[in-house]
Amino acid sequence: xxxxxKRPESMTDKPFHFCPGCHHGIxxxxxxxxxxxxxxxxxxxxxxxxxxSVFLYDYFAVDVIEAPHGRAAAVxxxxxxxxxxxxxFTYQGDGDLAxxxxxxxxxxxxxxxxxxxxxxxxxxxGMTGGxxxxxxxxxxxxxxxxxxxxxxxxxxxxxxTEMLAALEGPSLVSRVAVNTPGNVKKARKVIRxxxxxxxxxxxxxxxxxxxxxPTNWGMTPQAANDRIAEEMIPYFPLGTLKQKDVIDxx
Amino acid sequence: MSAPKKVFTKGNExxxxxxxxxxxxxxxxxxxxxxxxIPEYMAEHLPAVGGEFLQAESEIASINMLIGAAxxxxxxxxSSSGPGISLMQxxxxxxxxxxxxxxxxxxxxxxxGLGGINxxxxxxxxxxxxxxxxxxxxxxxxxxxxxELYDLTIKAFELAEKYRILxxxxxxxxxxxxxxxxxxxxxxxxxxxxxxxxxxxxxxxRAPRRITSLFLADGEMEKHNWHLQEKYDxxxxxxxxxxxxxxxxxxxxxxxxxSVARIVKSAIAQVREAGMKxxxxxxxxxxxxxxxxxxxxxxxxxxxxxxEMNTGQMVEDVRLSLPGDCQxxxxxxxxxxxxxxxxxxxxxxxxxxxx
Numbered sequence: 001x002x003x004x005x006k007r008p009e010s011m012t013d014k015p016f017h018f019c020p021g022c023h024h025g026i027x028x029x030x031x032x033x034x035x036x037x038x039x040x041x042x043x044x045x046x047x048x049x050x051x052x053s054v055f056l057y058d059y060f061a062v063d064v065i066e067a068p069h070g071r072a073a074a075v076x077x078x079x080x081x082x083x084x085x086x087x088x089f090t091y092q093g094d095g096d097l098a099x100x101x102x103x104x105x106x107x108x109x110x111x112x113x114x115x116x117x118x119x120x121x122x123x124x125x126g127m128t129g130g131x132x133x134x135x136x137x138x139x140x141x142x143x144x145x146x147x148x149x150x151x152x153x154x155x156x157x158x159x160x161t162e163m164l165a166a167l168e169g170p171s172l173v174s175r176v177a178v179n180t181p182g183n184v185k186k187a188r189k190v191i192r193x194x195x196x197x198x199x200x201x202x203x204x205x206x207x208x209x210x211x212x213x214p215t216n217w218g219m220t221p222q223a224a225n226d227r228i229a230e231e232m233i234p235y236f237p238l239g240t241l242k243q244k245d246v247i248d249x250x
Numbered sequence: 251m252s253a254p255k256k257v258f259t260k261g262n263e264x265x266x267x268x269x270x271x272x273x274x275x276x277x278x279x280x281x282x283x284x285x286x287x288i289p290e291y292m293a294e295h296l297p298a299v300g301g302e303f304l305q306a307e308s309e310i311a312s313i314n315m316l317i318g319a320a321x322x323x324x325x326x327x328x329s330s331s332g333p334g335i336s337l338m339q340x341x342x343x344x345x346x347x348x349x350x351x352x353x354x355x356x357x358x359x360x361x362x363g364l365g366g367i368n369x370x371x372x373x374x375x376x377x378x379x380x381x382x383x384x385x386x387x388x389x390x391x392x393x394x395x396x397x398e399l400y401d402l403t404i405k406a407f408e409l410a411e412k413y414r415i416l417x418x419x420x421x422x423x424x425x426x427x428x429x430x431x432x433x434x435x436x437x438x439x440x441x442x443x444x445x446x447x448x449x450x451x452x453x454x455x456r457a458p459r460r461i462t463s464l465f466l467a468d469g470e471m472e473k474h475n476w477h478l479q480e481k482y483d484x485x486x487x488x489x490x491x492x493x494x495x496x497x498x499x500x501x502x503x504x505x506x507x508x509s510v511a512r513i514v515k516s517a518i519a520q521v522r523e524a525g526m527k528x529x530x531x532x533x534x535x536x537x538x539x540x541x542x543x544x545x546x547x548x549x550x551x552x553x554x555x556x557x558e559m560n561t562g563q564m565v566e567d568v569r570l571s572l573p574g575d576c577q578x579x580x581x582x583x584x585x586x587x588x589x590x591x592x593x594x595x596x597x598x599x600x601x602x603x604x605x
Binding site for chain 2: 041042043044045047048054057060061062063064065066067068071074075076077078079080081082083086103104107
């Protein structure tokens with residue numbers, strides 16, 4: 001019998017610990033598929049961040065370094081400066097990347113460090129139990145914004161993709177979602193492009209993936225999935241904001 | 251072989267020169283006085299050896315870049331001074347938990363706060379007691395001359411690799427800025443073993459590896475901590491470095507490290523000329539601290555004087571190390587001042603006369 005679907009080689013067979021309806025599993029798989037596509041598993045280094053995705057090393061069949069909270073882009077920079085022919089990627093949540101790690105990701109992007117950053121934005125701190133994140137939407141309730149996020153007190157949800165696209169360094173800056181089969185297909189393509197940029201030496205590539213957190217949003221998986229289209233995408237529009245083409249490189 | 255050639259160089263440059271000669275080809279750092287000659291030397295000389303110099307956006311980024319490089323097994327370093335070293339403490343703790351080898355230089359400056367840019371020994375506690383979170387130690391080396399800055403920088407890389415640990419070279423503004431002749435030399439070993447079973451090199455033909463300090467499974471965290479402790483015990487047993495000067499017949503022993511030990515040496519030469527039997531114990535490794543040396547010495551000499559450029563930090567370790575019947579006096583000057591040999595001559599003679 002012909003096998004038509006299988007686990008990517010870049011993934012282990014360990015079952016995910018993620019909550020039902022969480023998008024991390026999908027994003028993990030898309031990253032692993034990209035590594036398989038370019039046949040780079042054996043020369044890839046993943047940098048894990050602090051948050052729900054800290055157990056990256058349990059699910060990816062690649063060498064992994066755990067970074068302190070927010071520092072994944074700096075750790076990846078250090079590794080890539082030594083292992084120039086390797087593929088180095090970070091996988092970070094919105095608390096890790098857009099709050100405590102803002103300086104590290106901006107400067108890695110600005111230097112054009114030849115790494116790939118996968119930024120999973122679910123607008124909340126998942127692992128610590130649902131506190132307000134820099135990307136929490138206005139009015140959204142969390143355990144530290146129990147009356148809803150207030151722009152006068154907390155500021156507006158931060159748009160990392162738009163910020164990074166303004167820099168000269170990055171080769172690719174894009175925002176995708178995985179809430180529908182169509183969006184998963186688009187996300188697969190963009191994540192693959194991001195790794196292609198690194199393989200071709202074009203410099204820093206960044207993909208923001210809008211994601212659910214049904215547990216801390218207090219929603220069913222289906223309602224959480226619907227919220228991506230209804231509330232997240234209108235504020236965080238999908239699309240590639242920056243992509244270096246051949247002309248740029250010349 | 252021709253006679254070893256002397257070069258006239260600043261302490262900071264001696265460190266940078268030693269690091270490159272020890273095979274350190276990766277440097278990440280952020281500017282801060284009084285250690286800027288280190289990154290400047292690295293920026294100028296690393297390209298020629300195929301190395302990489304990177305000016306980070308902060309000391310926080312520097313120490314984390316160092317984590318990423320150290321995980322691959324190459325010799326790498328960063329350097330800073332007080333305020334920058336404070337920012338790196340989180341990274342130091344991760345180095346300890348992750349068991350990664352690398353070298354950090356602290357050319358310390360006066361504090362607290364922004365402080366001043368002159369010499370101090372106010373960072374002793376931060377260096378040896380663990381400035382970051384958790385139950386960990388660094389190796390702390392305290393050179394006191396330009397030559398020793400060179401020698402101990404090379405030693406720092408060897409010890410870091412031997413123990414999979416972060417080694418801190420603790421100097422100060424005097425040592426970093428002083429210009430004196432040194433004899434550079436080339437160590438035999440300029441790289442760690444490429445077959446170490448934890449190196450992050452890509453999982454080619456082997457199982458994937460992980461560098462982590464996260465231990466959630468029942469009992470794993472305690473096991474890891476006991477493992478680290480065993481390493482620190484081994485360090486105390488095998489790699490203590492200490493210099494003793496004129497202690498055999500001494501009625502009074504001065505204990506001092508780094509630049510103060512150097513000033514004490516001048517003062518002791520003068521008090522010896524005046525007929526006073528005074529010796530010096532100079533801890534070279536601040537961790538592991540030379541406890542056994544002091545315990546043994548305290549069996550026959552009962553009078554000690556600790557001199558530091560702070561208000562009393564190493565003196566605590568001296569008191570803990572000596573037998574209970576020893577008398578320990580303290581002379582300290584806080585950040586903002588540097589004692590002269592004459593100051594120390596007076597303090598030593600007065601203490602001696604009271605014996």
